[in-house]
Amino acid sequence: MNVDLHRRITRWRQADADRRTANATANLSRQPPFPGRWVSAVALIGGPALLMTGILLRSPFSFVFPDQLAAYTRHPTLITAAYACFACGIILLCPAVMTLAQRIAATSPLWGLWGGCLVIAGLFTRIFQFGTDHLAFHLTDSLGLQTMINAIDDYYLAWRDTYWHPFRTLSGPAFIGWVVLAIGAYRSGALGLGRSIALGLMSALALGTLKGTEPQSIIAAGGLCVAFVPLGISLLRSGPPPSKRAIVWLIVFIVWHVLGQIFGAAYGPRG
Secondary structure, three states: OHHHHHHHHHHHHHHHHHHHHHHHHHOOOOOOOOOOHHHHHHHHHHHHHHHHHHHHHOOOOOOOHHHHHHHHHHOHHHHHHHHHHHHHHHHHHHHHHHHHHHHHHOOOHHHHHHHHHHHHHHHHHHHHHHHHHHHHHHHHHHHOHHHHHHHHHHHHHHHHOOOOOHHHHOHHHHHHHHHHHHHHHHHHOOOOHHHHHHHHHHHHOOOOOOOOOOHHHHHHHHHHHHHHHHHHHHHHHOOOOOOHHHHHHHHHHHHHHHHHHHHHHHHOOOO
């Protein structure tokens, strides 16, 4: 029996190695057509890092919404930074997931298609909810804490009684999409078993308006770091550095963006 078990394990390991070799071969000279190697690498590294940063910044406070609003009244800069980091991480996860989905699709097209689409739909849902978080915090400044607690209570009741809404319908993919993507990553050989399981842990990340940090949120973001960051580093190492022209255009874009923020802040309210 022990000999048979050893043979089964050996065959399983060999099949896993074969899948990973086939996927690596299929992606050997195939850089991400969109959004490109550098954007993909930055997204794969920066997305999980920003997500974890936001989760840790708000971890000292209870995850339920009244306590999140109360924390904002006491530490507005900290809570604003926490939610902003979380939202920026979600935005960067879109190109990161596209990159992994393309790698999966090289050997398992349907798993790459469905996993990528489901996860990205779920990410849009989280951005929608960040908008309600942002509005709630700023209205707390003008209306007061208790008024906003009552308002969010009413919002939760109204949302529960809403029979159909696009972002209510897409709440499911925010959870199940990561499981599908993780299975596809393993079956295609894009990721090994351990990193695929770590990726699937993202299905445990809490979803909803003014949801703070729960223990499983840290585990989920940690699993995402394990799954994505090494892939981002390997992409950075897989090709030449950016050209001088690309660097110049990046500087131009950054300067234009900074100037836009400065002049927008100075003249926007008057307009």
